[in-house]
Amino acid sequence: MRFWDYEIPSFFGVFSTVEDLYKWDVALSRNSILNPESTNFLFSCGLLEDGSKINYGGGWEVNKINGTKIISHDGVTGTRMVKIPSERLSVIILTNLGYNGNDFVDPFSISSEILNLYGVETTINKSHVTAEGYKVVQYKKKDTENLVGMYSTQDKMLATIKLEDSILYYEFQGEEFELALLENSSWLVLNLPYEYIFTLEENGTKLVSNYGREFFKTK
Numbered sequence: 001m002r003f004w005d006y007e008i009p010s011f012f013g014v015f016s017t018v019e020d021l022y023k024w025d026v027a028l029s030r031n032s033i034l035n036p037e038s039t040n041f042l043f044s045c046g047l048l049e050d051g052s053k054i055n056y057g058g059g060w061e062v063n064k065i066n067g068t069k070i071i072s073h074d075g076v077t078g079t080r081m082v083k084i085p086s087e088r089l090s091v092i093i094l095t096n097l098g099y100n101g102n103d104f105v106d107p108f109s110i111s112s113e114i115l116n117l118y119g120v121e122t123t124i125n126k127s128h129v130t131a132e133g134y135k136v137v138q139y140k141k142k143d144t145e146n147l148v149g150m151y152s153t154q155d156k157m158l159a160t161i162k163l164e165d166s167i168l169y170y171e172f173q174g175e176e177f178e179l180a181l182l183e184n185s186s187w188l189v190l191n192l193p194y195e196y197i198f199t200l201e202e203n204g205t206k207l208v209s210n211y212g213r214e215f216f217k218t219k
Helices: 018-029 036-042 107-117
Strands: 061-065 068-075 079-084 089-093 149-152 158-164 167-172 175-182 187-189 197-201 206-209 214-217
Touching: 018 079, 018 089, 068 107, 079 107, 089 107, 167 187
Parallel strands: none
Antiparallel strands: 061 068, 068 079, 079 089, 149 158, 149 214, 158 167, 167 175, 175 187, 187 197, 197 206, 206 214
């Protein structure tokens, strides 16, 4: 699926095999290439100038899902590599069936299914503790009253938050996710492979996600 001769620039362009990446993975895990301090830096969240953390480290995406550290990175042609240090487990997916959104394969889902088979939960559940240290707590109906309603972004993307059988749901672009209340009164979206958190602002008229997307209540 290559349309240009990229050669091998520094930010991508590595041509490899599962066998070679396995050897590289073992060398990283055993600190054969880097010393322990450098390896720890490689697999740690990045730190911005304002002191906040991001989930991109030294060339790797670093997430902690349900207490398990998951280190990963995707590739341009439908590839993905995932490391679970606590389980001494790595998954390498290599295909040539994807390119910049015109994908015929989903390496993310394939790797997640493999990890699930080995007992590693790859989506957020109620046992998850956020990067800021907040846990999920039980909510009551009164906690949801200002939240329930219909929302729209400035570019007219619609979302709905509803309460059914005492369970709060978030609907967006044809998908539905359960919401869980956090200790700081924000709301965690469950069953995603990353932290997506809503905070209700401006007297209950606006929802703001931790990614900066704003939803304004319309009804």
